[in-house]
Amino acid sequence: MEAATASVTAGFILSGLIIGAVFGFILQRGQFCMNSAFRDTLFMKDFTMFRAYLTALVIMVIGANILEEMGAIVLKRQTLYPLANIIGGYMFGIGMVLAEGCGSGILYRTGEGLLSAWVAVFGFFMGIGATANGILNPLLLLLKNESSSLSLSGKPNAALWELIGNGPAIKWSVISVVSCMLLFFILRGKPFTVKKPEGLSWPATGVCVGVMGVV
Structure with missing residues (x-):
């Protein structure tokens, strides 16, 4: 066994x-990189x-x-929490711009040895820890409680x-x-x-x- x-x-x-x-x-x-995709589309029309x-x-x-x-x-389809999705997406968008890369972009740039990418990865773990078990956990529970979910088609x-x-x-x-x-x-x-x-x-x-x- x-x-x-x-x-x-x-x-x-x-x-x-x-x-x-x-x-x-x-x-x-x-x-x-999704940051590059959205940036080029919005600002460079590329x-x-x-x-x-x-x-x-x-x-x-x-x-x-x-x-x-x-x-x-x-x-496994996730429960729809509209407010959590909007706030989370907005914050992630801000983070992509500040870090100059999305999750995938930052990861391959760490492989290229880019110091700022390593700092961003450290920020990822800090954010995950703070949200899962730290200071931001009450906000997570508030945004993802049963009453804030949206049911469609039952x-x-x-x-x-x-x-x-x-x-x-x-x-x-x-x-x-x-x-x-x-x-x-x-x-x-x-x-x-x-x-x-x-x-x-x-x-x-x-x-x-x-x-x-x-x-």
């Missing part, structure tokens, strides 16, 4: 190291990185739901398609419509004329990040 447990644990560690190394390589070579993000999003939505349909995984964690109905047909119809809308935005204009001086192109980055997200 102990040998089997040790074998499974070793398998998890080994697979985690391999997937982490591959994912880190993709992030670094593609310079994939949609290159945002296209990569949307490409990854489409692949992950489709891939994860296929795996769920196959019974390989169970998607569920506190309803999926998007459940706002319309239930069943595989409705689910995949909604996923198809949303995916087509995103693909329309991704492919509009002349996106493939954008060339990077080095590293992965935005289509390759988006596809690779999406596949790794599913894995």
